[in-house]
Amino acid sequence: MRIEEFNILYAIHKLGISFSKELIAEKTGYGLSEIDGVIEVLKNKNWLDEDITDSGYAALDEYKVDNAIIMAAGFGLRSLPLSRYVPKGLYVVKGEVLIERQIRQLLEAGIKEIVVVVGYLKEQFKYLQDKYGVIIVENDDYYRYNNISSLYASKDYLKNSFICCSDNYFNVNIFEEYVYDSYYSCKYTKEYAEEYCVTKMEGDYIAEIHKGGSNAWYTIGEAYFSKSFSSIFLKYLESEYENSETKKMLWDDFHIRHIEELPLLLVKYDNTIVQEFDTVEDVAAFDPDFRKYQDRILESNANTAAKLPTIFVKYDDVERYNSAVTDQHSGRLHLNENTFGPSPKCMDVLKEIRVQDLYEYDMASKDFLVEEISKVFSIPEDDIYIHNGSAELIKSVFSITLERGDSILVSNPGWSYYASLAREKFCNVYYYDVLKDDYAYYMDVEDILKKAKQHQPKIIVITSPHNPTGCKIDGNVLEMIIKENPDSLVLLDEAYWGFSEENIDVRRLVETYTNIIISRTFSKYYGLANMRVGYGFCNSKVKHIFGLDLPLFRESTLSRRMAVAAMHEEIYYEDVTHKLNEIKTWFMDELNQLSGVRVFQSCSNFVAVKIENADMQKIREILKENGILIRLFEDKEEVIARITISEMEIMKRTVDIFKENL
CATH class of the missing domain: 3.40.640.10 (Type I PLP-dependent aspartate aminotransferase-like (Major domain))
Structure with missing residues (x-):
């Protein structure tokens, strides 16, 4: 069956006996003359009369969806602490349980067999059997392998199958009772995203996928496996699953490994179709009331959390010292690092590394x-x-x-x-x-x-x-x-x-x-x-x-x-120290010229800076906004800045920011 024949026959199925060419055009996007031609072909094949014939439904049967497999076994590490008590698929978002919303959408689309693969907190999903008649499949390997293990656990159900994630939220019902070919839904991003991005197409089919990209379509939401696709997928999965590398894969990575033999259509979604939630922050951005839900769950479980042995109770009020965390690699004037760097001779050590240096x-x-x-x-x-x-x-x-x-x-x-x-x-x-x-x-x-x-x-x-x-x-x-x-x-x-x-x-x-x-x-x-x-x-x-x-x-x-x-390398470090002290002297002289500023003499690679009648927290934030990090400390009732001496370019930029804001 050609794609045009399928689309028009399926549109008639959904419209029922009252179908018209105009309504078919609305559903398919085809022109009226094209619809006339396809209807003529369907009638000649005895697939269509006043309605779809038995032969027509027999022809459609190849494309009828058998089931949906919803993966719900994972731990949800990035959603801690909430996921410690509730699996992500059971989060309540905009008044609905995530997985229940998907199940209802599937049932409304005419898909009766729904398989839920569970693992972490699996007992919390059991009620779905009675409420919706779903099939529960337990993935006993969820804690040690990746989600390819969930497809392996449910492999007996892989036919014409939707492959879904329990933590997706579909704003509209995207599920269909009949699907023409295997596909993966995708959204477009202009900005760089650490997602599975489509980097090459062959016609309408995905030919290459790489992790990370911009100005690209990336996979999100549901996928659909046809029977023929499932058969090939299972052939590879069953032959390779015992390999430890395979077990640790996402199913996306396993598909990429065999992408030439497993073609998927790219189905394009705009940003309104589906929401994917990796973190609690993602959910809260979509549903402002989610924070209240989270607080209720955490509060209700406060007394059920694992309790420390009594030998550790004495440490309840002891706070650990924490260093200043940052992902920034420039303008780091808050850690007193030697930003001039070590002698190049230190790097030469890496050239002489031996294997036994690692294992002995x-x-x-x-x-x-x-x-x-x-x-x-x-x-x-x-x-x-x-x-x-x-x-x-x-x-x-x-x-x-x-x-x-x-x-x-x-x-x-x-x-x-x-x-x-x-x-x-x-x-x-x-x-x-x-x-x-x-x-x-x-x-x-x-x-x-x-x-x-x-x-x-x-x-x-x-x-x-x-x-x-x-x-x-x-x-x-x-x-x-x-x-x-x-x-x-x-x-x-x-x-x-x-x-x-x-x-x-x-x-x-x-x-x-x-x-x-x-x-x-x-x-x-x-x-x-x-x-x-x-x-x-x-x-x-x-x-x-x-x-x-x-x-x-x-x-x-x-x-x-x-x-x-x-x-x-004594000479190298003497030269570095001489350079550092010259920059330090210049920096001190520049700041000491500013009204109300006092930079104190220092025998180290940093200086203490006092500014009269200034909001030091605000000054630190202004510097941070401009890529410069400094440290503050309390001296009696005063707040003093501690600033590491770095290369002249950075110190000049720091001085300029002080001059602009004092």
């Missing part, structure tokens, strides 16, 4: 990174330890040193990570002052000594250069603090070591005192933040104690090789 543990008798640090800094190997980043190193020190009820002494303002770690151990946190004059911040040494005597802290944290102010502590002052607090561990956090001249005799301190531990990192000065290598120094007599909480195996061989390569 480094079990050598000596750590080559410890040996190199010992040579560079003239510190005995027994006084050196390595960790995967200085933050993790500091956490290990806290873990070994602190017990419930102990105290620590940290700076205010300062890095809140220290206090966060202490609270995880249920310890008290006390603060000493970091003060400022008109030009620079400085640590209040008298306050450190007074608070240490008053609170007897287990750990005194000194950050130098200090984050977030950029000031440093004098080596003699540091030694005085160590001497006067023999029962306190002094943690000297030198994460920003290298950006200014060294003024602490580290070797002498760790050789002389057992209550000092120093932490450093390759993240800042050496520009290897994502390699996660931290190191530090302490007296060999206590090193084995801190070693109890160090990682069992050494840090990544590649990361440590890059660290070694970086230490060999």
Whole structure:
């Protein structure tokens, strides 16, 4: 049967005995003369008389839809936490349960056999059997395989079949009782979309599909498999399903694998036909009342959620320290990264990678990174330890040193990570002052000594250069603090070591005192933040104690090789630091010329900026809108900006934004 014959015969079926050429034209889009010609052919074939004949229906029978298969087995990971309690197909959208709306539309179209493939929270779908007479098929593999497993579970029903997703919302009933050929419905996008986009056509059939595209038709909504299509699809599916790669596929990907043997017509939908919901936000954008529905579900399940074992109840009020999350890769002046980057020699390490570097543990008798640090800094190997980043190193020190009820002494303002770690151990946190004059911040040494005597802290944290102010502590002052607090561990956090001249005799301190531990990192000065290598120094007599909480195996061989390569490039890093300091001086001079602005002296790769009578939150948002990210911190009752020094182009743009908005 030709497509024109099918379309007109099916139009007559839908119109009934009262059909007319004009009504057929409305349904099919054909001209009256074309309709006359096709009707003549239908009559000659004895398929049409006053109405469709028995022979006509026999001819149509090949195209009659046998059933619809609705896939409803998935977890709905992107719709958490709601999908934890209700499967996506059972969401109530605009007053209707999503899957029920589809079922009713299918029944109205004359499709009586409806198969629902369930998996996650499968018991919630059981009522559909009694309410609508649907067939429930259980996909026991839903949690480990992709939706190709749902078609495999329902393979005995694949004939002339609609393939549907339970979480689609059809604004109009698109289902038909008879369908001429296999197809996939598509919508058009001008903007880039991470969807299955049609990239090549052969006539009206889809010839190529790729993930992601713009100015393209992309698959959405229902598909239709004819009996012949289903037969070929099943042949491939049954022969390939036991392959683990196949089981993890979406059915779309499996179709793409065999697209030459499995042609699908492209059926074009405008944006009003079907809605696809991936997230709760997608649903809420379509149905503003959906948020209320979500809140009701979450509230009603608040007491049924999995409860934590009582051993974890003590952590209910403990908040984890969180870093500033961003997907932005430029204008990142809020993380104090060395945006000038590491030495090119570090990249050369990747060229020398060996297979065994990936699968072998480094079990050598000596750590080559410890040996190199010992040579560079003239510190005995027994006084050196390595960790995967200085933050993790500091956490290990806290873990070994602190017990419930102990105290620590940290700076205010300062890095809140220290206090966060202490609270995880249920310890008290006390603060000493970091003060400022008109030009620079400085640590209040008298306050450190007074608070240490008053609170007897287990750990005194000194950050130098200090984050977030950029000031440093004098080596003699540091030694005085160590001497006067023999029962306190002094943690000297030198994460920003290298950006200014060294003024602490580290070797002498760790050789002389057992209550000092120093932490450093390759993240800042050496520009290897994502390699996660931290190191530090302490007296060999206590090193084995801190070693109890160090990682069992050494840090990544590649990361440590890059660290070694970086230490060999002294001239490169001196040049970078010189360039950074020149830009920092220029940036400070430019901002200090603005009324009410004070940029404080800094010994690091960032500066603290105070602006009189300004809404600092608003300034941060203006900078963010222009692609510049900065950090704010509280200093007593003032809000101060901390800005990382980057390439001149970025800093000039930052200055221009300040000038335009102050």
